[in-house]
Amino acid sequence: MSSDAPRLKPVDLRFSVAPMMDWTDRHCRVFHRLLSRHARLYSEMVTTGAILHGDRERLLGFSAVEQPVALQLGGSDPDDLARAAKVGAEFGYVEINLNCGCPSDRVQNGRFGACLMREPALVADCVAAMREAVSLPVTVKCRIGVDEQEPDEALFRMAEAVVAAKVDALVVHARKAWLKGLSPKENRDIPPLDYGIVRRLKAVHPALPIAINGGIATVEEAQALLVASEEGPALDGVMIGRAAYQNPSILLDVDPVLFGEPAPHVDAFEVLEALIPYLDSLIATGHSPHALTRHVLGIFQSVPGARGFRRHLSTEAVKTGAGAEVLRDAMALVRRTPKIAA
Secondary structure: OOOOOOOOOOOOOOEEEOOOOOOOOHHHHHHHHOOOOOOEEEOOOEEHHHHHHOOHHHHHOOOHHHOOEEEEEEOOOHHHHHHHHHHHHHHOOOOEEEEEOOOOHHHHHOOOHHHHHHOHHHHHHHHHHHHHHOOOOEEEEEOOOEOOOOHHHHHHHHHHHHHHOOOOEEEEEOOOEOOOOOOOOHHHOOOOOOHHHHHHHHHHOOOOOEEEEOOOOOHHHHHHHOOOEOOEOOOOEEEEOHHHHHOHHHHHHHHHHHHOOOOOOOOHHHHHHHHHHHHHHHHHOOOOOHHHHOOOOOOOOOOOOHHHHHHHHHHHOOOOOOOOHHHHHHHHHHHHOOOOOO
8 A cells, every 4th residue: 555545534633532551441432432422532552562462352452332443552663563553454443643652661661652752763664654554544642852852853853754754643742751760650740841832833834733632631721722822823633631531521521612512421420321231241241340430430520429439439349249230329329419509
């Protein structure tokens, strides 16, 4: 396949939930899809080695109800990435995304993730190889730089390289990553955010679809980044990570605010009721309810009864023989908790 072949579908970056290790698994994505029909969902990062040599169904399998869902790959060998991208396409993902932003020791030792910010030419080769291999959109998620790099140089060099390789879109986590001295958790908080540099990048590359990630806590904050400001032009999309996971009810605002359509369900209770058939199906195939309920713990954040909801699920869903009643009982605790008068 020629790298000039048309992509199957342009990437709609308007809103997405970030790929997050140990969090955005297939069960989490089923839950998130009940909160928004339009949000683009991402897999956890999966390494090329795992795909080429591991249990592909366990690593890549997903339900059609999750769509649109993108696959994020970790790797730096163009041939391996091309082969892994083909496997992802065969599984039905709608986009292949290359991780150039994760700062963990594991990815540094494997010469991928954020350390690829130092090798834009290699990233371009990886993009070109994947575009040659699949007709899906091929995208990159990166930082604004790492360690001693100057973001105005590092980010713009990366963008120039991947644009030359005909990348379909770029998602920028608007923080530097410190590969030495900070943990992955600290790398999500300590380096300062710089939304302005992402807008300046868009001004230089107006034809390149660019989404921004990092520190965005509400759909209203996301909406503000989709319009021009004194810092620069409107961005094409916003990606929210921890806030969407820790306070998932914010996703009920995505469709009405950003897409002009009603949310799939009116409130958190209705979402969880709609999730119970999926929970039943998991339990019937031998899974613990905890595989799903761990992802819903934050849905009643700041609501009276939320602490009891979390405590009940955390203690009861892990017990042998637990069934869907653990979720129903936890919801009942919230319903019974007196609400504070406005």
